[in-house]
Amino acid sequence: MKRDGVQRCLISDLNAPAVRRALERLRPNREFVPLATSALARSRADWLYGINLTRAYTIQGRKVGYDGVLSVGRVQTPVLGLVVRRDRAIEAFVPKPFYEVLAHLLTERNEAFHAKWQPSEACRPYQDEEGRVLSRKLAQNVVDRITGQPATVLSVERKRKRQAPPLPYNLSNLQIDAAKRYGLSAQAVLDSAQSLYERHKLITYPRSDSRHLPAEHHGQAPRVLRAIGENTDAFAQALALCDSSRRSKAWNDAKVDAHHAIIPTEKKTDTGRLSQTERQLYELIARQYLVQFLPDHEYYETRVEIEIAGGRFRTQARQVIEPGWKTLFGRQGQDDDREAQQLLPALEAGQVLQCERGELLEKMTQPPKPFTDATLLAAMTGIARFVEDAEVRRILKDTDGLGTEATRAGIIELLFRRGFLERQGKAIRATAAGRGLIDSLPEQATLPDMTARWEASLDGICQREASYGQFMGELVAALQGLVERACRSLPQGLQGVTAAPGKRRRASGGRKSSTGAATGRGKTGGTRRRSRKKTVALAD
Structure with missing residues (x-):
């Protein structure tokens, strides 16, 4: 049989009608050859990188008394590096007081509101890099100058704005929201989502990285909405307001490839x-789908600039016109900003007010917060925020970040199993072993920069702009240098560190790779399972 005749069936919903629709929409397999070649390159590169560096550092670790597996991977190690650097930033943090000034204002009709001082350029020497005023004397001087003084409205800008509903979930966004709302780990979300898909057939393919839906799916919306109503009572009122003819920006064929966003299926079942x-x-998945058929959230946003004794003050407020889809989010969807919550009187440029008093607010700078399941996942998907190099940051913004939808949960769990991370309540912290490993590695292995360059090359393979051979050749050359460097030095940061129980290395013959240990980028992970017996196959 000629390969050109092979067609691919893409199934995102395991219910019979959806499978029949997928069979009616077969796609030529040749369309996926570059993607398969890229996935093969990623899988083999991850495997080679992980197996060689893991063996090298594990052997070196034993020389300083660390009897555990020192797994190193292109993805897992930068994730561990993120946590180690965050922990150290927290420990090194020294709080500093900073100051804000509020002007409490009255109109001629005794309508009260407040506005916040905006420091001028002359105040810059007294501010930190984030613009916070560090001089109490300066702030107190502003309070004294404005109290009892007239104030002039410089400008009033009032705009009617609309906020579209959030897109349906991909796996990472579902994991992040479930961690915030219910405290669920990434792995727990993946396992339960997989059960909803395979066993109960209530949701579509859960390991998707897309947040959009194909246009043809819009015709199924009435049936999906009815199924939601049958399966849960949580959205009875919202369903009555849904308009199945409404088409949000979620329906976009250009942003859907192999799989679309995670949504409920048409199946009705006993959710008991x-x-x-x-x-x-x-x-959660049903709610994110329902909001696509509810009106936009509409509000007036008002911004006011005021001058008092030569200083600039600013205030803003929001007035809800149509709550729209935010009715489904309750307090979670409300704006907590203090200024945005206040009600402003009717104001106009040139209007003269009275500053009843100035108020000095003393606050303290806060240390970075330790990572949680939700914030660590968010950091992995938005890793570009943690990169200083502009070119690397640009590449990362165009990729999926660190790991894929299918592998992130496994990567985090692997770091826990290896004893490199631990939980302290909801906080995720690095252990002594995790810190020692990061300190022992070359910096390039602990940063996401290499991932960015790999992704650029792998994307080039997908676009037929780069070759598999060139990518692998460059990788092997770089890897040889990293292994030689590992063999020339001892991981002194691990001296005196004891591997956690159950994390110690087995006999010198090594261990087979396992599905859990060889957590890859996910597209062709089976390659790793064929590792030879005497290897430590810990790829990602």
Whole structure:
């Protein structure tokens, strides 16, 4: 059989009608050859990188008394580096007081509101890099100058704005929201989502990295909405307001490839058979789908500039016109900003007010917060925020970040199993072993920069602009240098560190790779399972 005749069936919903639709829309397999070549390159490169550096550092670690596996991977190690650097930033943080000034204002009709001081360029020597005023004397001087003084409205800008509903979930966004709302780990979300897909057939393919839907799917919306209503009572009122003819920006063929966003299926079932976590996830996914058929959130945003005693003050407020889709989010969807919550009187440029008093607010700078399941996942998907090099940051913004939808949960869990991370309540912290490993590695192995360059090359393979051979050749050359460097030095940061129980290395013959240990980028992970017996196959 000629390969040109092979067609590919892409199934995102395991219910019979959806499978029949997929069979009617077969795509030529040749369209996916560059993607498969790129995935093969990624899988083999991850495997070579992980197996060689893991063996090298594990052997060196034993020379300083660390009897555990020192797994190194292109993805897992930069993730560990993120946590180690965050922990150290917290420990090194020295709080500093900073000051803000509020002007409490009255109109001629005794309508009260407040505005916040905007320091001028002359105040810059007294500010930190984030623009916070560090001089109490300066702030107190502003308070004294404005108290009891007239104030002039310089400008009033009032705009009617619309906020579209959030897009349906991909796996990472579902994991982040479930961690925030229910405290669920990434792995727990993935496992339950997989059960909802395979066992209960209530949601579409859960390992998707897309947040959009194909245009043809819009015709199924009435049936999906009816199924949601049958399966849960949580959205009875919202369903009555849904307009299935509404087409949000979620429907976009250009942003859908192999799989679309995670949404409920048309199946109706007794949700009493679901576990608590499965019900929670189903309702999150259903809510994110329902909001596509509710009106936009509409509001007036008012910004006011005021001058008092030569100083500039600013205030703003929001007035809801149409709550729209935010009714489904309750307090979670409300704006907590203090200024945005206040009600402003009717104001106009040139209007003269009275500054009843100035108020000095003393605050303290806060240390970075330790990572949680939600914020670590968000950091992996938005890793560009943690990169200083502009070119590397640009590349990372165009990629999926560190790991893929299918592998991030496994990578985080691997770091826990290896004893490099630990939980302290909701906080995720690096252990002594995790810190020692990061300190022992060359900096390039602990940063996401290499991932960015790999992704640029792998994308080039997808676009037929780069070759598999060139990518692998460059990788092997770079890897030889990294292994030689590892063999020339000892991981002194691990001296005196004891591997956690159950994390110690087995006999010198090594160990087979396992599905859990060889957590890859996910597209062709089976390659790693064929590793030879005497290897430590810990790729990602």
